[in-house]
Amino acid sequence: MTLVKDSPPDAPEIRPEAPAAKKRRGRRENLAGYLFMSPWIAGFLLLTAGPMAASLYFAFTDYNLFNSPKWIGFDNFTTMFHDPRWQKSVEVTAKYVVIGTPLKLLLALGVALLLAQSRRGQAFYRAAFYAPSLIGASVSVGFVWRALFSDDAIVDRTQSFLGFHTGGWVGDPNWVLYSLVALTVWQFGAPMVIFLAGLKQVPKELYEAAEVDGAGPFRRFWSITLPMISPVLFFNVLLETIHSFQIFGSAYVVSNATCGPADATLVYTCYLYQKGFRESQMGFASAMAWMLLLAVALVTAVLFWSQKRWVHYEEDAR
Amino acid sequence: MGNNGSVERRTVLKAAGASLATLGLAATTGCGGDGGSSGDGTVTIRYAWWGADERAKRINQSIALFEKKYPKIKVKTDFQDYVAFWEKFQTQAAGGNPPDVFQNAVGFLRKYDKRGVLLDLKPQIEAGNLSLDNFRAGVEKVGQVDGKQLGIPVGSNTMSLVIDEKVFEKAGVKPKQGWTWDEYFAALKKIHDTQKLPGDTGYFSIMYLYDLYLRQNGKAFFTKDGLGFDEADLTEWWTDGYNRVKAGIVTDPKRVEQDKPKSSLSAAHGASEFTWDNFTVRYTAEGTSTYGLAPIPTTDGKQTGQYLASLMLSASARTKHPKEVAQFINFMVHDPEVGKIMGYDRGILATTEQFDAYKPADAPNQAIAKYETDVAAAGVLGTITPHPAGADTCESAFLRIGGDMSQGTTKVADAVKQFFSEAKTALAS
Numbered sequence: 001m002t003l004v005k006d007s008p009p010d011a012p013e014i015r016p017e018a019p020a021a022k023k024r025r026g027r028r029e030n031l032a033g034y035l036f037m038s039p040w041i042a043g044f045l046l047l048t049a050g051p052m053a054a055s056l057y058f059a060f061t062d063y064n065l066f067n068s069p070k071w072i073g074f075d076n077f078t079t080m081f082h083d084p085r086w087q088k089s090v091e092v093t094a095k096y097v098v099i100g101t102p103l104k105l106l107l108a109l110g111v112a113l114l115l116a117q118s119r120r121g122q123a124f125y126r127a128a129f130y131a132p133s134l135i136g137a138s139v140s141v142g143f144v145w146r147a148l149f150s151d152d153a154i155v156d157r158t159q160s161f162l163g164f165h166t167g168g169w170v171g172d173p174n175w176v177l178y179s180l181v182a183l184t185v186w187q188f189g190a191p192m193v194i195f196l197a198g199l200k201q202v203p204k205e206l207y208e209a210a211e212v213d214g215a216g217p218f219r220r221f222w223s224i225t226l227p228m229i230s231p232v233l234f235f236n237v238l239l240e241t242i243h244s245f246q247i248f249g250s251a252y253v254v255s256n257a258t259c260g261p262a263d264a265t266l267v268y269t270c271y272l273y274q275k276g277f278r279e280s281q282m283g284f285a286s287a288m289a290w291m292l293l294l295a296v297a298l299v300t301a302v303l304f305w306s307q308k309r310w311v312h313y314e315e316d317a318r
Numbered sequence: 319m320g321n322n323g324s325v326e327r328r329t330v331l332k333a334a335g336a337s338l339a340t341l342g343l344a345a346t347t348g349c350g351g352d353g354g355s356s357g358d359g360t361v362t363i364r365y366a367w368w369g370a371d372e373r374a375k376r377i378n379q380s381i382a383l384f385e386k387k388y389p390k391i392k393v394k395t396d397f398q399d400y401v402a403f404w405e406k407f408q409t410q411a412a413g414g415n416p417p418d419v420f421q422n423a424v425g426f427l428r429k430y431d432k433r434g435v436l437l438d439l440k441p442q443i444e445a446g447n448l449s450l451d452n453f454r455a456g457v458e459k460v461g462q463v464d465g466k467q468l469g470i471p472v473g474s475n476t477m478s479l480v481i482d483e484k485v486f487e488k489a490g491v492k493p494k495q496g497w498t499w500d501e502y503f504a505a506l507k508k509i510h511d512t513q514k515l516p517g518d519t520g521y522f523s524i525m526y527l528y529d530l531y532l533r534q535n536g537k538a539f540f541t542k543d544g545l546g547f548d549e550a551d552l553t554e555w556w557t558d559g560y561n562r563v564k565a566g567i568v569t570d571p572k573r574v575e576q577d578k579p580k581s582s583l584s585a586a587h588g589a590s591e592f593t594w595d596n597f598t599v600r601y602t603a604e605g606t607s608t609y610g611l612a613p614i615p616t617t618d619g620k621q622t623g624q625y626l627a628s629l630m631l632s633a634s635a636r637t638k639h640p641k642e643v644a645q646f647i648n649f650m651v652h653d654p655e656v657g658k659i660m661g662y663d664r665g666i667l668a669t670t671e672q673f674d675a676y677k678p679a680d681a682p683n684q685a686i687a688k689y690e691t692d693v694a695a696a697g698v699l700g701t702i703t704p705h706p707a708g709a710d711t712c713e714s715a716f717l718r719i720g721g722d723m724s725q726g727t728t729k730v731a732d733a734v735k736q737f738f739s740e741a742k743t744a745l746a747s
Contacts, residue, residue, distance in 0.1 A: 066435075172576075256579075260721065263722065
């Protein structure tokens with residue numbers, strides 16, 4: 001659509017319409033807009049909003065998929081808090097988020113710093129480091145991971161060679177979660193690319209000025225790079241944290257669909273899945289889903305609140 | 319879009335029509351339900367089961383045979399592994415779209431009967447579309463619940479003890495019918511002391527074995543609607559189990575976990591393992607030793623508590639073709655050719671027609687057939703106790719919590735409490 005301003009000089013002059021006609025035309029345009037959006041709106045209502053409303057309702061019921069849901073108020077939530085497996089799932093997920101997310105971001109930032117400098121074969125390295133992010137979520141990688149960390153597999157052998165034999169991570173309740181952490185850290189490519197973009201935005205003059213003032217590489221990183229990319233860092237922290245809370249596929253596959261051994265990989269969504277689809281407690285599973293939503297919302301809110309203290313925006317205008 | 323910025327009415331109507339059409343299309347593909355019958359009177363029935371490729375090959379061969387004999391009935395199959403199968407089945411059943419015929423087991427009968435999913439096959443039997451004759455040792459009773467025939471057995475099996483024969487021989491242990499638990503555990507200790515090998519791979523978290531032990535003591539794992547034992551019983555069973563792991567006569571559960579998907583018995587990290595007799599084919603395939611079947615230990619030197627359990631074929635209460643479904647099941651359980659094709663893949667063939675038609679040529683299958691004949695001859699077979707709705711969840715909880723307990727991550731007392739609490743929830747739902 002052409003803008004009036006750019007119309008060629010000989011274009012017919014556009015006269016202002018009468019207000020009533022204009023209003024009518026506006027309504028018609030809106031209607032057309034809504035009609036064109038209608039497939040999407042219908043999809044949203046049927047596939048997103050509807051199920052969400054339903055699950056909110058089920059969260060307060062006893063529902064096994066076959067009998068009609070029975071209203072039980074907050075019982076699902078009270079049962080949840082007293083359920084040792086639920087507590088375990090919260091603990092496992094928290095551990096995974098708290099250990100996995102910072103490690104992943106540290107690695108992403110580190111590699112981004114290395115790749116930000118121009119050197120030969122840069123494109124290749126970027127692609128190579130990004131590749132795991134593309135395939136990492138697939139089930140087949142889960143299987144590969146399981147194979148890598150099994151007893152007498154490559155990780156175990158390397159460990160034994162270095163003198164500390166654990167007998168593979170996959171079967172050991174104390175170790176298996178770290179194989180999942182390793183899997184998420186390995187997929188650092190996506191935040192790395194975002195860091196790279198952020199690093200490119202830092203003005204060169206700042207570094208030059210700092211160098212003239214005698215600032216070393218660490219000082220330059222601490223006083224220039226970090227504050228300058230803090231909005232990008234914030235974005236990555238937010239995204240990766242939310243992402244970590246939702247871990248399911250890798251835990252499910254690496255544990256051979258058991259979320260074990262000894263519930264050591266019983267991440268929140270895994271327990272939710274077991275409750276819903278194996279034990280047919282859909283009401284309880286829905287309640288769990290809404291608790292997860294609340295928890296993620298809370299963590300997000302805390303992160304947003306904290307950004308005042310450490311995120312630096314150029315114009316200081318938020 | 320028009321240069322003047324306004325949208326023609328016709329365009330709007332077209333757009334509306336198009337989006338409605340899209341929605342309509344989505345709706346039809348979403349439901350996808352024709353009744354399974356076509357113009358020329360051919361009906362299609364859906365048959366779902368769990369298992370692996372080997373079973374798929376055999377089942378497809380059997381179905382080809384069936385379709386040749388009944389050209390008006392087409393059979394569409396679908397299979398997954400055990401866990402995925404039941405997850406999918408449950409969703410389909412809840413959505414009112416379960417397969418017409420499906421593989422079933424005793425732990426699921428009451429659960430899905432209670433929810434109105436299973437077809438009572440009695441009327442089909444009375445109509446002559448399905449025969450209940452010639453089932454071995456009364457195994458057809460496994461499919462009966464409250465006077466209804468909800469499943470037709472395809473094969474039967476019984477709990478057994480698989481042993482590494484070489485290790486047992488070297489240790490000088492000879493299992494015999496009627497040996498006691500004390501003798502069994504003494505044997506494990508002897509194996510541990512002389513062969514430096516745990517004797518058992520973890521008997522205490524196998525629900526079906528504990529059921530046998532309870533039956534030997536006049537109880538059972540389940541009653542019609544609950545658990546047939548109390549916390550004190552389980553505390554004793556699990557405390558002993560834990561102590562035996564600590565003493566090294568039962569395989570370290572971490573080791574068992576590492577060996578998966580292999581069994582610790584075939585990985586040579588244990589000398590014996592309790593399991594269903596028809597599962598024993600796998601050990602010879604997986605391991606390097608020779609494996610044999612031994613009798614279940616007893617409490618009083620007589621009763622093993624054993625019974626015949628079975629895989630069954632059940633039908634959906636919603637099927638539009640009950641007659642064809644009955645004919646299909648009838649063919650699958652009675653036809654001698656099918657017996658030859660299926661072999662003991664789903665347990666010892668349930669009907670005498672099929673049992674007589676198939677003579678196993680390989681040693682493991684011969685051993686299984688002999689085992690069942692011996693057990694029947696020993697007169698120890700009893701009738702199966704009920705499995706209430708929720709039995710399946712109880713079984714997996716028993717296995718999981720028993721595992722936690724033996725890993726030492728949960729104290730025995732807490733593990734017992736947790737099992738009873740989870741079982742209570744499962745049996746109530």
